[in-house]
Amino acid sequence: MSTLRDLVEEHTSLEPVDIEHLHRLAGDWQLVSDLSFADLLMWVPRDSGGEFICVAQVRPSTAGTAYQDDQVGRIAGGPEVAHLAVARNQGRIWREGDPVWYGDTPARHEAIPVRRPGSSRVIAILGRDTNLSTARTPSQLELNYLTTADDLAQMVADGSFPPVLHPGELTSAPRVGDGLVRLDASGKVTYASPNAQSAFRRLGLTAHLVGEDLAALVGRLSDDPLEGTDAAERIVAALRGEAPARKEVEARGATVLTRALPLMPASVPIGALVLIRDVTEVRRRDRQLITKDATIREIHHRVKNNLQTVAALLRLQARRVGVPAARAALEESVRRVASIAMVHETLSHSGNEAVEFDGIVDRVIAAAAEVSATESRVVLRREGSFGVLPAEIATPLVMILNELVQNAVEHAFGPGEGGEVVVSAHRKRREVHVAVTDTGRGLPETFDMDASERLGLQIVRTLASGELRGSIEIRGGANGGTEAALVVPLSKR
Numbered sequence: 001m002s003t004l005r006d007l008v009e010e011h012t013s014l015e016p017v018d019i020e021h022l023h024r025l026a027g028d029w030q031l032v033s034d035l036s037f038a039d040l041l042m043w044v045p046r047d048s049g050g051e052f053i054c055v056a057q058v059r060p061s062t063a064g065t066a067y068q069d070d071q072v073g074r075i076a077g078g079p080e081v082a083h084l085a086v087a088r089n090q091g092r093i094w095r096e097g098d099p100v101w102y103g104d105t106p107a108r109h110e111a112i113p114v115r116r117p118g119s120s121r122v123i124a125i126l127g128r129d130t131n132l133s134t135a136r137t138p139s140q141l142e143l144n145y146l147t148t149a150d151d152l153a154q155m156v157a158d159g160s161f162p163p164v165l166h167p168g169e170l171t172s173a174p175r176v177g178d179g180l181v182r183l184d185a186s187g188k189v190t191y192a193s194p195n196a197q198s199a200f201r202r203l204g205l206t207a208h209l210v211g212e213d214l215a216a217l218v219g220r221l222s223d224d225p226l227e228g229t230d231a232a233e234r235i236v237a238a239l240r241g242e243a244p245a246r247k248e249v250e251a252r253g254a255t256v257l258t259r260a261l262p263l264m265p266a267s268v269p270i271g272a273l274v275l276i277r278d279v280t281e282v283r284r285r286d287r288q289l290i291t292k293d294a295t296i297r298e299i300h301h302r303v304k305n306n307l308q309t310v311a312a313l314l315r316l317q318a319r320r321v322g323v324p325a326a327r328a329a330l331e332e333s334v335r336r337v338a339s340i341a342m343v344h345e346t347l348s349h350s351g352n353e354a355v356e357f358d359g360i361v362d363r364v365i366a367a368a369a370e371v372s373a374t375e376s377r378v379v380l381r382r383e384g385s386f387g388v389l390p391a392e393i394a395t396p397l398v399m400i401l402n403e404l405v406q407n408a409v410e411h412a413f414g415p416g417e418g419g420e421v422v423v424s425a426h427r428k429r430r431e432v433h434v435a436v437t438d439t440g441r442g443l444p445e446t447f448d449m450d451a452s453e454r455l456g457l458q459i460v461r462t463l464a465s466g467e468l469r470g471s472i473e474i475r476g477g478a479n480g481g482t483e484a485a486l487v488v489p490l491s492k493r
Contacts (some may be wrong), residue, residue: 004042005477007055007073011046018123021116026056028162029126033273034176035149037063041071041127042114044086051077052084052125061177062145066107068132070404084125087111091122099132106132115159122284126156135345144191147180148273154172154265163243163261174246174259185269187213187239199278202254213363214274215239218258221251238262238272248279253281275286301348308340332406332456339364339402341396355394357386361423368421377418378409384425386432390401393488396467397434403456404436404484412440427490434449434486443482464488 003131004026008019025044030361033040042056045329059065094111101107106362110128112117137147155161179196181189192200192209201207203221215232222228229249234244246259311334318330342363346355365380391398398486401423408421418440426433451455457474464472470488477483 004055007053008044009225011053012044013047013353013410014123019491020425022114022124024162024165025114025156026058027165030058030061031176032128032152032156032161033058033060034143035152036060036147038108038128038130039066042128043076043081043125043127044399045084045088046075046124049077050081050085051075052081054127056125061175064131064134066105066129068105069105069425082169083109083111084127088122088123091120091157093153104133105447108132111151112153113157115441116156117159119159126153128153138418140191141193143327144182144193145176145180148180148263151263151270151272155263158265159297159300160262160267161262166245174257174275174277176275179278181214181274181276182263183211183214183235183239183274185234187215189214192351195278196274196276197277199254199256202278202280203249203256204253206290211412218249222249222294223251233393234258235260235272235274238274239269239412241269248283254278254280256280271488296353297348298343299322303362304341304348307344310342318481327398329455335367335406336459338367339398340395343391343398346394347391353391354388355391355471357394357397358382358493360394361386361397362407364398364402365423368409369401377416377423378418379415380409380421380423382425386425386434387427389432389457389490393468393490396463397474397488400463400468400486401434401436403460407456408436408438408440408482408484410436414441423428424470430491432487432490436484436486437477437481439477439479439481442476442480447474460484 004022005019008014009020015024021068021218022044029040029042037060039060041054043052045052045054047353054071055069055071057067057069058482083094083097086092092112093113094109096200097109099106108130110130112126112128114124114126115124115465116123151163176193176285177195179199180191180193181196182191184190189209189212197209200221203214205217205221209217215235217227218235219225221234222231231249232248234247235258237244241262241264243262244260246257249256249258257277257279261273261275263271265445314330314334314337318334319328320403321330322326342360343355346360347353361382367384369378369380405423412421413419417440421436421438424435424437449461452458460472464470464486468488470486472484472486474482474484
């Protein structure tokens with residue numbers, strides 16, 4: 001499906017700044033839709049003819065939709081878009097007209113011109129279409145919602161809504177259903193939805209919100225005086241016409257997220273809208289996750305320390321063994337244990353069960369280079385990137401790479417010979433393709449990986465097919481030498 005940007009660029013000559021404003025509006029217009037109990041359709045006039053194309057749509061979460069079918073991409077003209085043309089040409093909100101029917105659904109049309117801040121040019125039209133099939137006498141909540149929606153609609157037409165996002169903020173915010181408080185120009189609460197009232201009761205308020213000075217109340221309730229003062233100042237800033245960043249208020253073990261928006265229809269400050277969300281349970285789970293993450297990192301740190309201790313004991317034992325074959329076997333075990341310890345060391349510094357694998361591979365290569373330095377003139381390097389891998393893949397994969405790299409360094413080149421060993425990787429769909437190639441003497445004619453009794457190759461074969469559920473093939477290189485090709489699926493089968 002085409003995106004808002006695709007449709008606008010294909011059918012209009014709007015400037016990038018215009019498109020960016022439309023994107024910001026589409027990121028924040030769920031608020032207007034919910035307060036209006038209506039669908040919002042974003043229409044832009046096409047460059048050719050008198051037609052309009054719908055480039056975005058949002059449905060209300062507070063009422064039934066007027067459209068069962070998606071309207072994005074629909075081109076309309078003639079009498080059907082007469083109200084859009086009036087809003088565009090006259091630069092005003094259009095509310096006249098009789099209800100129209102979409103199938104069996106009666107709907108009321110409204111059209112809101114969209115302007116950028118500081119510009120008088122209309123760049124788009126918002127169609128506000130209300131499903132009238134469930135119309136009834138509105139409650140106090142609905143009347144306050146509709147009044148606030150009208151104020152925001154006028155701000156859209158003025159170019160003062162939506163506000164610019166603050167650095168680090170996402171478009172997600174408290175929604176109308178989470179809790180809504182309306183303030184007059186003096187900062188006094190004129191309306192509070194039931195959910196907003198409940199949220200403030202969690203903070204310790206026993207009285208009703210209506211009539212309270214919200215900024216002073218928030219500063220008084222907060223456990224932290226400095227945080228409370230900050231939250232209060234943001235509400236006051238909204239009353240001045242600013243759009244401050246969101247703020248959390250904590251009191252009596254409860255946490256409430258607040259977002260204050262100025263109400264300035266026709267550029268006249270008349271109060272503010274404060275959206276409220278009780279995030280107490282969300283923050284409690286966050287704290288639990290932080291504790292669990294710290295525990296997991298500590299476990300990885302201790303496992304790494306234990307593995308390093310085992311490696312040190314094996315290294316000490318190797319020095320005391322007089323049989324060369326036994327000493328070599330112990331030294332290989334040291335390298336295998338050390339490679340696993342690298343993964344756990346990386347995980348001990350990570351906030352999740354995934355690792356940046358390139359750094360681990362580089363350390364494996366560096367360790368192999370130290371071994372080869374005294375025996376041959378072999379250059380080892382990495383090409384491509386493994387990226388971030390989960391721990392259950394990283395641990396067996398680092399052991400496989402350790403075996404393959406060590407095998408290439410020790411067996412592909414004779415004493416004093418030079419050459420190159422390259423570890424390359426690239427991702428393709430949901431797989432990692434890995435190759436370890438060398439420019440050495442190549443494979444013996446009788447080589448058969450499946451029949452090999454060498455422990456290193458048996459480890460590689462078992463881990464590749466068993467732990468990783470992948471495939472591995474060791475073959476002659478295209479330009480001589482040897483190539484070990486490994487394919488590792490990233491998704492569980």
